Amino acid sequence: MKHTLIALSLALAPLPALANDATFEAVKVEAGEKLFAAECRRCHATDASHDSYGPPLENVIDRAAGSYPDYPYSTALSASGIVWTEAALRAWMEDNRGFMPGTKMRHVGITDTTVQNFILAYLRSVTTRDGKAVQD
Numbered sequence: 001m002k003h004t005l006i007a008l009s010l011a012l013a014p015l016p017a018l019a020n021d022a023t024f025e026a027v028k029v030e031a032g033e034k035l036f037a038a039e040c041r042r043c044h045a046t047d048a049s050h051d052s053y054g055p056p057l058e059n060v061i062d063r064a065a066g067s068y069p070d071y072p073y074s075t076a077l078s079a080s081g082i083v084w085t086e087a088a089l090r091a092w093m094e095d096n097r098g099f100m101p102g103t104k105m106r107h108v109g110i111t112d113t114t115v116q117n118f119i120l121a122y123l124r125s126v127t128t129r130d131g132k133a134v135q136d
C-alpha cells in the first residue's frame with residue numbers, strides 16, 4: 001500500500017508543472033471533438049470540402065447566423081439577425097427550438113455547461129480569424 005502511494009505520488013508529481021493553459025485548452029479541444037462527433041457531426045461538417053446536411057460550422061464563432069453561402073436555411077434562421085457569439089451558441093445547444101422557434105434543426109438539449117465548454121473549445125479550434133476553412 002505504502003509503495004503504491006509513493007509510486008502514485010511520483011507519477012502525479014510532474015503534472016502541475018505541465019498543466020498550463022495550453023494543455024488545458026488542448027484537452028478541452030480533444031474532449032470537444034469527441035462530443036461534437038457524438039452530438040453534431042452527423043449533420044455538421046467543420047470543413048467545407050465535406051458534405052454536410054446542416055451548414056458547415058468552420059468559423060462559426062462570431063459568424064452572422066444564416067450566412068453560410070448557398071445553404072438553404074429556414075426563414076427563422078436566415079432572418080434572425082443574430083451573431084453566433086459563444087453565449088448564443090450555448091443557448092442554441094441548450095434548447096435550439098426554444099431559442100429560435102421555426103428553425104429546422106432537430107432539438108438538441110445540451111444543458112451541461114461543461115459539455116458546452118468542451119464543444120465550444122472544439123468550435124474555437126476550427127475558427128480562424130482570416131475566414132479560411134480549417135482542415136479536419
Ligand code: HEC
Pocket residue numbers: 036039040041042043044053054055057060064065066067068072073074076077078084089092093102103104105106108110119
Ligand atoms: C439532425 C441534424 C443536426 C444535428 C444533430 C445538429 N444540427 Fe445544427 N443544424 C442542423 C440544420 C438542418 C441546421 C439549419 C437550421 C435552419 O436553417 O433553421 C443547423 C444549424 C446550426 C447552426 C447555425 C449555423 C449558421 O450558419 O447559422 C449552428 C450553430 C448549429 N446548427 C450547431 C449545432 C451543434 C453545436 C450541434 C451539436 C450539439 C448541432 N448543431 C447538431 C442540423 C443538425
